[in-house]
Amino acid sequence: MRVLAAMSGGVDSAVAAARAVEAGHEVVGVHLALSTAPGTLRTGSRGCCSKEDAGDARRAADVLGIPFYVWDFADRFKEDVIEDFIESYAAGETPNPCLRCNEKIKFAALADRALALGFDAVATGHYAQLTDGVLRRAVDADKDQSYVLGVLTAAQLSRAMFPVGDTPKPQIRAEAAERGLAVADKPDSHDICFIPSGDTRAFLGAKIGIRPGKIVDADSGEELADHEGVHGFTIGQRKGLGVEGPAADGKPRYVTEIEPETGTVKVGSAERLQVWSIAADRAIWTSGVAPTGPVECVVQVRAHGGLAQAVVEATVDGGLDVQLREPLTGVARGQAVVLYRPDPAGDVVLGSGTIAGTGSDRR
Numbered sequence: 001m002r003v004l005a006a007m008s009g010g011v012d013s014a015v016a017a018a019r020a021v022e023a024g025h026e027v028v029g030v031h032l033a034l035s036t037a038p039g040t041l042r043t044g045s046r047g048c049c050s051k052e053d054a055g056d057a058r059r060a061a062d063v064l065g066i067p068f069y070v071w072d073f074a075d076r077f078k079e080d081v082i083e084d085f086i087e088s089y090a091a092g093e094t095p096n097p098c099l100r101c102n103e104k105i106k107f108a109a110l111a112d113r114a115l116a117l118g119f120d121a122v123a124t125g126h127y128a129q130l131t132d133g134v135l136r137r138a139v140d141a142d143k144d145q146s147y148v149l150g151v152l153t154a155a156q157l158s159r160a161m162f163p164v165g166d167t168p169k170p171q172i173r174a175e176a177a178e179r180g181l182a183v184a185d186k187p188d189s190h191d192i193c194f195i196p197s198g199d200t201r202a203f204l205g206a207k208i209g210i211r212p213g214k215i216v217d218a219d220s221g222e223e224l225a226d227h228e229g230v231h232g233f234t235i236g237q238r239k240g241l242g243v244e245g246p247a248a249d250g251k252p253r254y255v256t257e258i259e260p261e262t263g264t265v266k267v268g269s270a271e272r273l274q275v276w277s278i279a280a281d282r283a284i285w286t287s288g289v290a291p292t293g294p295v296e297c298v299v300q301v302r303a304h305g306g307l308a309q310a311v312v313e314a315t316v317d318g319g320l321d322v323q324l325r326e327p328l329t330g331v332a333r334g335q336a337v338v339l340y341r342p343d344p345a346g347d348v349v350l351g352s353g354t355i356a357g358t359g360s361d362r363r
């Protein structure tokens with residue numbers, strides 16, 4: 001096969017490319033330039049956008065003896081990932097930009113170009129397993145990225161390869177060292193690649209500006225404080241509320257509701273966070289076919305944790321109706337609900353939807 005290896009400059013994608021070569025594929029490496037101003041980005045740390053990362057990717061490709069190119073996808077990334085992220089937060093949601101990047105950039109724009117150039121597949125260093133179109137969690141549970149890949153359609157999965165998903169991360173580092181790849185000890189990337197400071201609130205504040213609103217007690221309706229915009233909050237957040245002390249009953253307060261129209265952020269007790277049902281839109285079924293009846297699943301509602309047994313049904317408008325068998329907390333609009341097969345391994349991805357609403361009544 002002709003395989004395009006997406007090389008970030010990190011250790012995982014370098015080993016992924018190496019394994020694709022070793023498997024006998026004809027491999028070409030590509031680094032995506034995702035920032036419109038790479039020169040202004042930090043050195044020393046990790047992310048998607050620095051010149052240093054492009055150089056590391058090129059050196060890895062040299063070691064592997066494969067052709068290497070840098071493709072400029074900065075405009076697409078800005079439009080489809082960064083702007084979507086900002087708009088989603090401004091609308092009171094909590095988006096996951098990695099998920100959007102997989103859906104719109106790596107396995108869409110990049111894969112489309114690869115296909116047009118005669119490649120059969122795109123290989124990445126994502127930690128997930130893919131066999132005969134079946135997407136599964138990675139062997140290394142701590143590194144598993146199946147959640148952010150759960151948005152891929154059957155067609156997108158049919159041209160993807162995840163060569164490192166069957167191996168624990170420490171082994172990948174050891175393998176990189178054995179292969180003479182200089183990135184073997186490069187630190188893992190963390191957080192959001194286009195916010196190198198890690199300060200999401202400051203990033204959003206600079207982009208969205210100040211949109212004042214009130215923090216209100218969810219029980220009494222009492223106004224507790226002013227805030228500078230709903231983009232500073234996420235469901236389940238406890239710290240940084242700017243509200244003095246606990247509630248009257250002595251219990252800590254959490255963000256329980258965000259109303260973007262009025263700019264109201266409601267805070268209340270942990271019990272108010274309990275969710276028993278989820279409405280999602282933009283459903284995707286990895287098999288390519290929506291089931292006709294209810295399906296038993298294990299659902300995951302954020303990148304790390306947030307797992308529960310559920311019964312899921314496809315809705316006529318292309319969404320999902322998720323009825324939980326046990327309550328979940330911290331379920332935010334804009335995040336994905338990813339569905340896993342409820343067998344003991346619980347590792348096969350069945351599909352996903354984007355969380356559009358939640359309900360607190362048990363059906």
Ligand SMILES: Nc1ncnc2c1ncn2[C@@H]1O[C@H](COP(=O)(O)OP(=O)(O)OP(=O)(O)O)[C@@H](O)[C@H]1O
Nearest residue numbers: 006007008010011012013031032048124125126189
């Ligand atoms: N700028 C980029 N150019 C090309 N491919 C990229 C880029 N950023 C990410 N990727 C691809 O997407 C995969 C997952 O990205 P993620 O940011 O989660 O990687 P990572 O955990 O830092 O892995 P790595 O060690 O390869 O950087 C990478 O392994 C790589 O294949």
